[in-house]
Amino acid sequence: MAYAIEGATGAWEVVVGLEVHAQVISQSKLFSGSSAAFGAEPNTQVSFVDAGFPGMLPVINRECVAQAVRTGLGLNAVIHNVSRFDRKNYFYADMPQGYQISQYQHPIVGTGVVEVELSDGSVKEIGVTRLHLEQDAGKSLHDRHATKTFIDLNRSGVALMEIVSEPDIRSPEEAGAYLRKLRSILRYLGTCDGNMEEGSMRADVNVSVRKAGEPYRTRCEVKNVNSVRFVMQAIEAEAARQVEVWESGGSVKQETRLFDPNRLETRPMRSKEDAHDYRYFPEPDLLPLVLEDDWVAALKASLPELPDAKKARFRAEYGLTAYDAAVLVAEKATAEFFETVAKGRDAKIAANWVTGDFFAALNKTGATIDNPPISATDLGALLDLIADSTINGRIAKDVFEAMVETGKSPATIVAEKGLRQVTDTGAIDAAVDAIIAANPDKVAEYRSGKDKLFGFFVGQTMKAMAGKGNPALINETLKKRLA
Amino acid sequence: MLTDLTIAQAKAGLEAKQFSALELTEAHLHGIDTLNPRLNAFLTVTAEAAREQAKAADAAIGRGDIRALTGIPLAIKDLFCTQGVRTTAASRILDSFVPPYESTVTANLLADGAVFVGKTNLDEFAMGSSNMTSAFGPVENPWKRRQDQNAILVPGGSSGGSAAAVAARLAMGATGTDTGGSIRQPASFCGLVGVKPSYGRCSRWGVVAFASSLDHPGPFARTVEDSAILLGSMASHDPKDSTSADRPVPDYRAACRRGVAGLRIGIPREYRVDGMSAEIEALWQQGIDWLRAAGAEIVDVSLPHTKYGLATYYIVAPAEASSNLARYDGVRYGLRRDGAELSDMYGNTRAAGFGTEVQRRILIGTYVLSAGYYDAYYLRAQKVRALILRDFTEAFAQVDALLTPTAPSAAFAQGEKMDDPVQMYLNDLFTVGANLAGVPASSVPAGLDSNGLPLGLQIVGRPFDEETVFAVSAEIERAAGFSALPAIRAGV
Amino acid sequence: MALDPTTIRRIATLARIQVDDDRLEPLSQELNGILGWIAQLNEVDVDGVEPLTGGAQMAMKMRDDAVTDGGYPDKILANAPDRNGAFFAVPKVVE
Structure with missing residues (x-):
């Protein structure tokens, strides 16, 4: 059953498009040589270019362009060999030049597609309209002083990829699945760390509602939502608000809104009230960005195996269920962990241990797959001890617990505790x-x-x-x- | 008089130790002391730093390290950021801004041993043709009308202070920037050689931007050879400017001696505009005759879109300026006028900091880019710009260079042409084309009008063929034998 | 396409230039004079013409990804009209 909001006048369909801002993984910024690293002391990672000093000029970072191309390829998208940068003009205290260098008319990446798996087992294709490169703004801190806002320009000029989806999303669940899938692809590619808490991935959510069969109605843009859960909640809240507006005889006004996760509601964004005329024009300080075919081909050849391909391979090669395969490929590190465990062993048993006891141990210890409490090699060794009848399955659970606790190898634990199976x-x-x-x-x-x-x-x-x-x-x- | 020497002569004298770099600098500083209070050519005089640089130059000469400009006193348009020296763009909005960096062009000059005597006045943000829009007062042209010695003439603009300084012998050469004619028109008004090189030849890094796609740094000097020496030093490929051309810089000084025999010189018929003064027309014909006599072939050519150049320019330049000047917001440097809210602070700061002409151009630029008008104005202007470039490309398929007048008139008096902005804009009639097309062009003093004021001829070349521009300019200079001197000058 | 005082007000707001009410009318006349003169471009046949963005006719060079700049907050902040510690300070913004 499709997701719908039941209003007084019947069911309303939700129409959602996402603009995801993904911070590009690079050493230095998009147009300057200052560091793009997160979390430095205020205004320490700022060049005169980033601070918009007089006479300063942008020079593009090749790696940022490569990252955008890799991402485009990962989204099965068209790569544009000629693209261009434009200036988006508006004033804001943390945007030093008075404009953002972005790509408006001629983005580096064109249409693509992302496949998402839904909870009912179905697969849906979400269209990608475009991906373009642009620079991030600095950071405004509003809560440090009674009458002043403080500005830190460390983020100013960091490369972002804006990935715009088609309005193909029809429920909070689909939005969540799309975001998680996108994040997974970006992480596989190594083009964005996908860390929404640190702001390296954030979403602008375009929401409208309509009755079945209608053309699109007016949409609102909920800006800067910074977690998958909040995106899902924001859609729910904003769609409900719009249904109420329409049903009470009003009409939804196109505007920019903010989501308040504490109150689970959206409100108009004051600072954006008169900012709708961005006066885009071609950035005269830059030339057209021209990509050589060979360069793009080399980037394509060096792409890692992506989640969809890996999932298909896990099913074919290891005989895993669709569910287990999807769970194991969601994070690149998890898939690698699994493959290390499964190598030369019974893959189904390996999958059961990884998705079962190992995931439980991650949860329990609060550790991440990047820094797991036990190594894939040790888990593999444990499976070997079962396979060669050194220990039985029940003892293996105890050995696993001991491994998590002590970090010792399974052989050591078996020897120390005398757990070797009796076959006499x-x-x-x-x-x-x-x-x-x-x-x-x-x-x-x-x-x-x-x-x-x-x-x-x-x-x-x-x-x-x-x-x-x-x-x-x-x-x-x-x-x-x-x- | 040391101040009357050309750069080439001064280089020889320094090398032969006929005088020291310090003496040469002191002579110019003395001239500045005497005349700048009247001319207002310099906004900042860097006497102490200049003396230090001169002493360093003498030391370098002593050990035989003689570079292209060792010990040569130069003036720098106050649009070039100079490390540790206040840079104003002749605007209140930059207030007491002191750049922590040196523009590429001035860094190149310093690396070649130049001495900087100061920062010169200009139209605010280089927006003007008279130097009247400077927030720090107008500049007086050192030349006087024969019949009307009391009239104070403008030096032209926007690089008016640089032109006045070189004409009055307060510096041996100067940097300027040319966005629509801002080097060539003041050169014509002040009896100087001014060169706007090809777009991308001189780095824009560290030059306060007016209109990025049209801004060209370039030199002023009193001879073609001196301007060639200066451009050779200013020009470079700069990885910090994405629009900088990665091409070797030729020997411009040698190009001055090439002659014009066998060159095909185009005379664009559309430059013969209605109402052109007879004096200008006669001078132009004189130039044609000189070049023909020197062995050049004169060819009638057409640049059909010439008349649309100015209107195109006055869309593109304000559009880019409206965006380039958005950074002057009172947050990180320069003037701030407080307000209750951020937007009030912006509005108050920019209203107080920008002068009338700058505000006018920002508003026009904002308008032509705004929703609903972009296609009608900006996009159309870009298309006409493409047609103008095509005109030049087609002309240069037939000829090696073009010869035209530089400006429609000689220097006018302060206060004239001030009522109607469009009247002022017409000063750039003959010069904007080269900016829109990015091709190199010079202005060379070729004669005097009936008032005894200098008039220049413009030479326009193919993209990156400054050498031919220098060759033709040197021939005009030789033939004209221009020897008139401004009334106001150092040592008089 | 005349620029009336209301449009001037809107444009001035976009450009963040405070304009007093009594300046709107004269500004409107000045700017209309300029725009009227610019309107001559409408005579030009630009059908099928690709717009020309800039003076340079080449492809863009790209720089290597290395940290070569920044790390001088004192210089960045040295000219600031108002600062608080290592931050620039502006009137409080309500989002």
Whole structure:
């Protein structure tokens, strides 16, 4: 069932397009040689170019262009061999030049497409309208002083990719899936770290509502939403607001709004009230950006395997379910972790351990895949110990816990704790005989047809052997003795 | 008089140790002391720094390290950012801005041993043709009308202070910038050689921007050879300016001696405008005759879109300026006039900081870029600009250079042409084409009008063929034998 | 396309130049004079002409990605009309 907002006058469809601003991973800024790193002391990563000093001129960073091309290729998009920069003119205290250098008429990347997986198992294509390069503004700090706003220009001039989607998104869920997929692709490509908390990825959300079959109605732009959850909430809040406006006989005014995550509502953005005439014109300080075919081809040849391709391969090569494959490829590091564990081993067992115990351990310890509590090599070694019957599956869980706690290798833990599996038939025979001797009534019940009691005997034997008995041998011996 | 020497003569004298660089600099500083209070050519005089540079030049000469401009006193248009020296663009809005960096062009000159005596006056942000829009008062042209010695004439603009300084012998040469004629028109008004090189030949890095696609740094000097020496030093490929041309800089000084025999010189018929003064027309014909006599072939050519150059310019230049001047907002440097809110602070600062002409151009530029008018004005102007470039390209398929008058008149008096902005804009009639097309052009003093005021002829060349421009300019200079002197000059 | 005082007001706001009311009318006359003169461009047949953006007819050079600039906050802040510590300061902005 498609997502809809039930209003007094019936169901309303939500129409959403996203403009994602993704900070390009590079050493230096788009048009200057100052550092693009995050978190430095105020105004320390600022050149005279970034601060808009008189006579300063922009010079483009080749790596930023390469990153945009890689991203375009990753979005299955058209690369424009000739693009151009324009000035977007408006005044703001943290925008030193009085204009932002952006690409308006001739972006570096044209139309592309992103496939998103939805919770009902379906796959939807979201169109990408364009991707262009532009410079970031500085940062305004409004809460440091009673009557003043403070300006830090460290961000000024950092390269951004603005990735504009078609208005193909029809629900908060689709928006979330699109953003997560986009982030995954950017991270795979190494073109953006996707860190929404630090602001290196943020979204402007264009929302409108309509009745089924209608043309688009007026949209509002909710600016600078900085988490996937907030984007989903902002769509819900803004769509509900618009339905209310239409249904109460009003009409939605095209405007820029801000989302308040505490109150779960949007409000008009005051500083943007009269800023709708940006007076774009070609940036005369720069020349057309011309890409050589060979250069683009070389970038294409060096692209990593992307999530969709990897997912298909995981299913074909390892026989994983669509679900497991999707979970494992979402993060490049996770996929690499899995492949290290699975190499030369039973891939399905590897997938179960990674998505099960390993993910649980990540959650529990609060660690990330980039800095996991146990290494993929150690997890693989643990699986080897199971496979060669050094330990049984139950003991393996304990060994895994110990690995997470101590960081020691599974072999060390098995040796130290004496967890090696007992396969000596004499020891197993003795243990089984003792259990049978101690439970004559249960033996009688079993022999009279109560088959379910078999599990009781297995459990008792295993307990007597401190969990280390080989389960297959115990079964075999019990069956023989109880027959 | 040391101040009457050409740069070439001064170089020889310094090298032969006939005088020291310090003596040469002192002579010019003395001239500035005496005349600048009247002429107002300099906004900032850097006497102490100049003496230090001169001493360093003498030391360099002493050890045989003689470069293109070692010990030569120059004036710098106050649009070039100079490290540690206040740079104003002749505007209140820059207030007491002291750049922490040196423009590429001035850095090139310093690296070649030049001595900077000061920063020269100009029209505010280079917007003007008379130097009347400077926030720090007008500049007086050192030349006088024979019949009307009391009239104070303008030096032209926007590089009026540089032109007046070189004409009055307060510096041996100067830097200027030319966006629509701002080097060539003042050169014509002050009896100097002025060169606007090809777009991309001299770096714009560190030059306060007026209109990025039209701004050209270039030199003023009293001879063609001196201007060639200066341009050779100013020009370079600059990786900090994306529009800078990565081409070797030829030996311009040698090009001055090439002669014009065998060159084809185009005379664009559209420059023969209605109402052109008989004096200008006669001078132009004189120039044609000189070149023909020197062995050049004279060819009638057509630049059909000439008459649209000015209107095109007065859309493109204000449009770019409206954006380039947005950075003067009172936040990071320069003037600030407070306001209750940020937007009030902006509005108050920019109203107080920009003069009338600058405000007028910002408003026009904002308008022609605004929603609904972009196509009708800016986009159309860019298309006409393409046609103007095509005119030049087609003409240069037939000829090696063009010869035209530089300006429609000789220097006018302060206060004249002030009522109607369009009347003032017409000064750039013959010069804007070269800016729109990015081709090199010079103005060479070729004669005097009936009032005894200098008139220049303009030579326009193919893109990056400054050498032919110098060759033709030198021939005009030789033939004209221009020897008149301004009434006001150092040592008189 | 005449520039009336209302349009001048809008343009001046966009350009962030405070203009007193009594200046609107004279400004309107001046600017209309200029625009009227500029209107001669309408005579030119520009059908099929590609607009020319700038004076340079070449492709753009790109620089290597290396940190070569910045790291001088004192110089950046030295000319500031108002600052607070390492920040520039402006009248408080309400977003």
